[in-house]
Amino acid sequence: MKKILLMNGPNLNMLGQRDPKFYGTDTLADIEAMVVAYGAERGAQVDCFQSNHEGVLIDRLHAAHGNYDGIVYNPGAHTHYSYALHDAVETIDVPVVEIHISDISQREEFRRTSVIAPACIAQVKGLGKDGYLRALDILLEEEAK
Numbered sequence: 001m002k003k004i005l006l007m008n009g010p011n012l013n014m015l016g017q018r019d020p021k022f023y024g025t026d027t028l029a030d031i032e033a034m035v036v037a038y039g040a041e042r043g044a045q046v047d048c049f050q051s052n053h054e055g056v057l058i059d060r061l062h063a064a065h066g067n068y069d070g071i072v073y074n075p076g077a078h079t080h081y082s083y084a085l086h087d088a089v090e091t092i093d094v095p096v097v098e099i100h101i102s103d104i105s106q107r108e109e110f111r112r113t114s115v116i117a118p119a120c121i122a123q124v125k126g127l128g129k130d131g132y133l134r135a136l137d138i139l140l141e142e143e144a145k
């Protein structure tokens with residue numbers, strides 16, 4: 001069975017409580033349940049993790065090395081400046097797909113750059129919560145090659 005880690009960064013624990021215009025009304029728990037069920041239908045075990053702390057997220061990425069077949073990762077605002085998380089993604093031998101609920105290319109200037117995406121195999125943005133499912137599909141297609 002393929003093992004996938006679903007990882008969400010800072011403030012994503014607040015999904016569904018504010019900013020429905022950008023992030024919809026689903027909670028993080030709703031999104032995690034959706035991805036777990038979608039993965040199970042496709043023979044994948046999905047583990048979920050969320051943290052507001054950069055070092056904790058780095059440690060979780062390191063721990064995924066040798067233990068997961070892929071990572072679906074929404075880095076939140078770390079996307080735009082965390083070279084440390086870029087390096088952690090680059091260091092581990094696990095394919096990572098970066099996902100954003102909103103279309104970061106159509107938002108404020110500071111959100112249009114991802115310093116983490118260059119270390120990822122793909123980036124999904126602007127598809128809402130369905131972007132998590134597309135990101136999982138990319139990993140499972142990659143594994144099938």
Ligand SMILES: O=C(O)[C@]1(O)C[C@H](CCCOc2ccccc2)[C@@H](O)[C@H](O)C1
Binds near residue numbers: 023075076099
């Ligand atoms: O579009 C995305 O998924 C983002 O990664 C979400 C981040 C923000 C997550 C915060 O989400 C909240 C949701 C509800 C209430 C407060 C924050 C934002 O900083 C990125 O630029 C794009």
